[in-house]
Amino acid sequence: MVAEVNVNYLKDYQPADFMIKTVDLSFELLPNATLVTNRLSVEKLHPKSNLLKLNGENLELVSVRIDDQVLAKTDYQRDEQFLALSIEVTECVVEIITRVNPESNTALEGLYRSGGNYCTQCEAEGFRRITYFLDRPDVLSIYTTTIVADKSTNPVLLSNGNLIERGDLPNGRHFATWHDPFKKPCYLFALVAGNLAYIEDHYKAQDGRDICLRIYTDSGHLSKCRHAMDSLIHSMRWDEERFGRIYDLDIYMIVAVDDFNMGAMENKGLNIFNSKYVLADPQTATDTDFEGVEAVIAHEYFHNWTGNRITCRDWFQLTLKEGLTVFRDQEFTADRLSPAVKRIEDIKRLRSVQFPEDSGPTSHPIQPQSYIEMNNFYTMTVYEKGAEVVRLYQTLLGRDGFRKGMDLYFERHDGQAVTVQDFRQAMADANQVDLAQMHNWYVQSGTPILKIDTHYDAVNKRYQIHCQQSIPGLVDAKPQLIPIKVGLLSDLGEPLALYPAQNCADTIRIEADSAVLQLTQLQQSFEFIGIEKPPVPSLLREFSAPVKLQYDYRLDELEFLAQHDTDSFNRWESAQRLAVADLMHNVKRLQKGESYQLGESYARVFLRLLNEVNKGLAKDLALQAYALNLPDMSYMIEQYEQVDIEALLTAHQQMKQALGHLYYSELETAYQALNKVKPYSYNKEDIAQRMMKNRCLQYLMASKSPQVLPLAIAQYQAQANMTDVLVALETLSHSEADQAQACMDDFYKRWQDEPLVLDKWFALKASADRSNALEQVKDLIKHPKFSYRTPNRVRSVVGVFARQNLRAFHQISGQGYEWLADQILHLDETNPQVAARILTPLTHWSRYDDQRQQLMLAQLKRISQQAKSKDVYELVEKSLLVAD
Structure with missing residues (x-):
């Protein structure tokens, strides 16, 4: 039972009473008794503030000095969480020596050992497990770090910044001293020491500097680091071109470790990564793994500016760096692969994981107003919904307007610890617009419901779109600023020219064949003129806001949009809506004891998509594969207040089986045409081909036809690449057949x-x-x-x-x-x-x-x-x- 908890509130934030100008750290590394010497240059910010209260957890305190004066135990106060010192002078040097046990640190916070190597994880509040400190993100200091260790077992000694000195010491030990010239909060501190190898490359920055790039890992894994290195180089070039951001140190290092609680950490100049997001080659990694490595490498690199150079004032501002940087890595991956496919991937993840979080008991706004344990707020809401809120600015302001806002943000706040309000104000000031209403996205939890009704006035050739917003369960919810991107299609599937009515022209912005409606009220109407016939509306194009759309589409309209919509998201979404309707209809049938019955509308869309593949008419096989996939179970569960999980699972399984059985011939034709063994390449064309082929195999296996088992076994045995191997094995894992178990056993022996x-x-x-x-x-x-x-x-x-x-x-x-x-x-x-x-x-x-x-x-x-x-x-x- 937890003895005592303290709740932290945003409303209680107060600036620190002390500044720590410089931090000189020295580590004497030993597995069970590492000695940490911490020399702090402290400056009092308020004359009446005499108590310096430093955070510290699980530390053995060895000694404390103030200006070289050793303090007795009676000269300070200490408990399980704090060390409190009386500071009478304006400036002083505080030296604190602590001892920690990295080997026994199974929480993987602070300094710990992984695979015999030392590493750190200090975000959010891990630095206090290394030494006593003002462990808060708004205390920015210049760090110099000296690491001393046994040279034979720890030949590599790394920390933040640039290496300024290294050398040998008596008794087989050696040292390295690193200096970071940029102020940073303690959560960005990093140390790595151990027996590591590295690959090296170089990048010529736009300002002409040659930057050394290194990726460290165990020597046996070096061959799996090339993709990560290429991803880093692509990230550096993209950030220069897209946002004008140039890397600022002489060296950029990445270290891969097996034991890591998160995906990676953006420590200044020394990123520590879960090895899952560094190591990849065709034999051991899938297409999804390759994309994950590229995205996370980019994410942590982009943090150098959106997180490090400009950091959070307090942890309630976490989405300031994480939401913004997720948005940046999403844009990067979209440019590297396929914008349409990347957008759908992000939306699927948001709706399958974040939407349930938003509607559950742990729901919170992207800017939480309170917390007990900060680690609990590294959530899909803060990250993924936060990224969608950042995307709202780009949708509202346009890409050029968003870039202007980013430029002002970097210029205005470089080297500072700031708030989400500072970011929003930079966007507003750069574009001379009022964005105050955007604040509601930061402080209101829950997913907004966007209910839309439409009306066509045949006499006056006008088309009205009436919008209503609400947030279920939120009392007195304030209206959000919601950009709704729409298009109108003729009965032939052609996009209509859009002309706003005079009474709402100032709330509609035209973009090619789309219009962005700016919904600012709980209820609001928008009108278009010159519409000759009743159109089919394409609503919430590109998923222009993280909302749940309620619009009463007819099944024939969804079929029409799935075929004709010029917006790739809505083509996919229309097929998904048909699948959702089919599944929910069959859940009711199963509950009444009736058998599963495949709906005609989705069956026609499914067949058309397959025929386009077989006739070579599909423009993007990856989009086609996504359109053929059934909705995720987590998304389906979200459609119910109270789900009949057994009926839903059965309906989902039987729908897949029915499609596999009904279109077995078309699926097999597509599979055989795409099942070409060739050297692995990570590019969007080959990824799409593998995705489509494997989607076909999944449906074929779901059909439970006896002749399909050899297809999956043959694909597994070909061992062409891990993507194909794993999909084949996944389809076999549900089978009781002896051959399927033999493949599972073979996979284990191999790997x-x-x-x-x-x-x-x-x-x-x-x-x-x-x-x-x-x-x-x-x-x-x-x-x-x-x-x-x-x-x-x-x-x-x-x-x-x-x-x-x-x-x-x-x-x-x-x-x-x-x-x-x-x-x-x-x-x-x-x-x-x-x-x-x-x-x-x-x-x-x-x-x-x-x-x-x-x-x-x-x-x-x-x-x-x-x-x-x-x-x-x-x-x-x-x-x-x-x-x-």
Whole structure:
């Protein structure tokens, strides 16, 4: 049970009373007893402020000095969270020596060991686990770091900035001193030491400087770093061209580690990465892995300006850096691959993961107003919804206007710790517009409902679009500023020219064959003139705002848009809407004891898409593959106040089987035409071809036709690339056939010594829809290759089972819930961050039937009674509060 919790509120923010101008750190590295010497140049900002209260957790305090005067224990105050010093002078030097135990640090915050190497993770509040400090993002200092270690076991010594000195010491030890010339908060501090190898390249910046680029990893993985290096170079060039941002140090380093709670960390000049987002080659990584590496490399690099050079005033401003930088990496990937496909990928992730978060008990605005444990707010809301809010500025201002706002933001706030208001004001001032209403997106939680009705006036040739916005469950919700991108299509599928009526011309901006409507009120109407016939509306093009659209489309209109809409998102979305309608209709049939019946509208769209592939008419195979895919289960669950999970899973499964059976011939034709073995290349054309081929294989296998099993086995045995291998294996993982199990066993034998690939094997086993799924996952955590100390492995088993193996997890006995609660409580003792992240499926208890609700609540109450960390406690208490 958590003994005591403190709630932090945005309204209570006060600037620090002290400035720490410089930080000189010295580390004497030892696995169980690292000595940290911290010399702080302190300046008092207010004459009456005499108490310097430094954060510190799990530290052994060795000594404290002020201006070389050793303090006795009676000269300072100390408890489990703070060291308080009395500072009488305006300026002084404080020296603090602490001792920490990296080897036993299983929480992976502060300084810890991974694979025998030392590394750090200080965001959000990990620096206080290294030394006593003002651990807050608005305290910006210049850092110099000296690392001393055994040279034979730690030949590589790295920290932030530029290397200024290195040398040997007695007794086989050596040192390296790094200096970072740019002020930064302590959460951006980094240290890495160990036995690492690296690949090196160089980048010629626009200002003519030659920048050294290095990626460090274990020597056996160097061959898997080239894609990451190329991604870094592409990122540097793109940021110069798109946003005029040039890298500022002489060296840029990336280090890949296996044990890491997050994806990566943007520490100034020394990014520490989960190896999942660095290591990739065709034999071990899928197309999705390659894209993930490129996107995360870019994301952390882009943080150099949106996060490092300009940082957050406080942690309530987290979306200032994360939402903005996610938007930047999304734009980068869109330019590198396919803008249309990237946009759909981002929307799918938002609606399948963030929308449920927005409607659940842990819902919060992108700028939280309070928190107990900051680690709990590294969420899809802060990141992905935050990115969508940044995108709103670009939609409202246009790409050029957005760039003007970014230029002013960089010019005005370089070297500062700022707020979301500062960002919004830069956008407004650069474009001379009032954006005050955008503030509501930052402080109101929940996903807005956008209800649209249309009316055609045949006499006056006018077309009216009436919009109404609301946020369910939010009392006195204020209207958001919502840009709604629309188009109108003729009965022949041609885009109509758009002419706003005079009474609303100032709230409509025309872009080619689209119009951006600026909805600023709870209810508002927009009109177009000169419309000769009733049009078919294409609404919320490009998903121009993160809302749930309610519009009463007829099935024939959705079929029409799926074929003719010039907006790629809405072509995909129309097919998805038809699939959703079909699934929900069949859930009702199954509940009444009737058999599954495939809807004619979606069946026609599905066949047309397949025929376009087979006739060579598909302009983008990746878009086609996405359009053929059924909606994610998490998105489908979100369509219900209370879902019949068994009926929905059965309808989803039977719909896929019906499509596979009905269009077996067309699917096989497409599969055979695209199943060409050739050297792997990471480019959008080859990615699209593999995606379409594998979509066909998934439907063929779902048909349960006996002649399809050899296709999947042959694709697996060809071992052409990991993308094809893994899709074949995924389709086989649900089969009880001996040949399928033989492929799973072969995969394990091939890759048992490659951790990232083995994670895929664990994930396949954990997600397999089989009668003994729960028993299988219980066996997996007993497997000799499973370790609770490695977050990737925990996520591949525990996280995958709870999020993806829905039939087994939600079995009516409640055994799946009990097993997950056991894992959470076990991890809560060693790694609270990971424990909190795998808790999420239980927090959505209200979406399920009464019996499952009670079973899930019982486990949440058990966790609440036994939890020891603030991370888990906060999420559980919020979930239970809704139930009371």
